[in-house]
Amino acid sequence: MTLHPVAVAAATGCSNSVLENEHRYTNLLEMLGFLKDRHRKRLKARPFPNEWLKIIKARVAFFVRLAAADQAELLDHIQVFLAEKNFEGCAGQEITDEVRVTIGAQACLLLLHRKTNYFPRLLTILVYPSTYLADEQRPITADIWEEGKASRLGETARMMGSMVLAWDAVKSGAADPADGKNVVLHEFAHQLDYENSASDGTPALATREQQLSWREVMRTEFASLRAAEETGIPTLLDTYGATNAAEFFAVSTEAFFERPVMLRAQHPRLYAELRNYFRQDPVEFSAERVKGG
Numbered sequence: 001m002t003l004h005p006v007a008v009a010a011a012t013g014c015s016n017s018v019l020e021n022e023h024r025y026t027n028l029l030e031m032l033g034f035l036k037d038r039h040r041k042r043l044k045a046r047p048f049p050n051e052w053l054k055i056i057k058a059r060v061a062f063f064v065r066l067a068a069a070d071q072a073e074l075l076d077h078i079q080v081f082l083a084e085k086n087f088e089g090c091a092g093q094e095i096t097d098e099v100r101v102t103i104g105a106q107a108c109l110l111l112l113h114r115k116t117n118y119f120p121r122l123l124t125i126l127v128y129p130s131t132y133l134a135d136e137q138r139p140i141t142a143d144i145w146e147e148g149k150a151s152r153l154g155e156t157a158r159m160m161g162s163m164v165l166a167w168d169a170v171k172s173g174a175a176d177p178a179d180g181k182n183v184v185l186h187e188f189a190h191q192l193d194y195e196n197s198a199s200d201g202t203p204a205l206a207t208r209e210q211q212l213s214w215r216e217v218m219r220t221e222f223a224s225l226r227a228a229e230e231t232g233i234p235t236l237l238d239t240y241g242a243t244n245a246a247e248f249f250a251v252s253t254e255a256f257f258e259r260p261v262m263l264r265a266q267h268p269r270l271y272a273e274l275r276n277y278f279r280q281d282p283v284e285f286s287a288e289r290v291k292g293g
């Protein structure tokens with residue numbers, strides 16, 4: 001258990017020194033925040049490497065469809081992201097600029113137009129050449145679980161400090177911006193979910209009003225995806241999103257950026273919540289192919 005300094009002060013009667021320490025601690029955090037912001041400003045001011053831009057144009061299909069101001073903002077974010085995150089290759093995967101930039105460009109799409117602290121819980125990105133096998137426990141009934149290997153494209157967790165991605169899935173996600181599947185957007189949506197107190201599919205929202213509206217819409221939409229999964233009705237959203245509220249947010253984020261026209265038509269309230277949170281309207285730059293559209 002951690003006691004708040006003020007509670008300790010009340011209990012021990014040494015309020016002055018404790019409050020002073022707390023004051024110093026707050027000043028130190030402000031100072032560190034100031035230094036971090038200054039360093040990030042410097043990173044953004046650097047010229048963007050031409051080689052990196054070539055990689056983005058060749059690999060990341062949504063980039064050329066963004067408005068010029070958004071392209072510039074994205075490149076700024078990529079400079080900070082790549083300076084702050086470590087990459088490690090696994091199972092023989094080499095970490096090249098192509099790997100780092102292709103991942104960074106997609107991850108940073110989630111940061112446009114908002115004040116951001118660049119996925120603060122994430123330190124290291126582990127990259128496998130392709131789908132990898134992980135130990136998994138699957139429920140058979142409520143009490144019986146089977147253990148086995150499951151193939152995965154990516155994963156991350158709140159306390160892990162890391163993320164795992166399969167390079168072939170990263171590449172195919174970047175190459176087709178409208179098939180509804182993007183492992184980078186999915187895993188980094190989980191990281192946004194970790195920015196506030198719980199991993200519950202609700203990222204940090206600005207106001208109480210926004211939180212209430214988000215909860216109500218997500219609860220309804222999640223329930224209808226669960227019902228569709230049980231009855232086998234085809235859905236725009238991947239039914240993996242019916243696993244829990246956190247997966248629902250990650251799957252919805254993929255659909256928001258990759259199938260925005262259909263999402264807006266079929267789930268207008270869900271689309272509106274995501275548009276308010278991300279402060280983006282992907283219909284404006286989508287490459288989505290809509291029948292009859």
Ligand SMILES: [Zn+2]
Nearest residue numbers: 186190247250
């Ligand atoms: Zn997930």
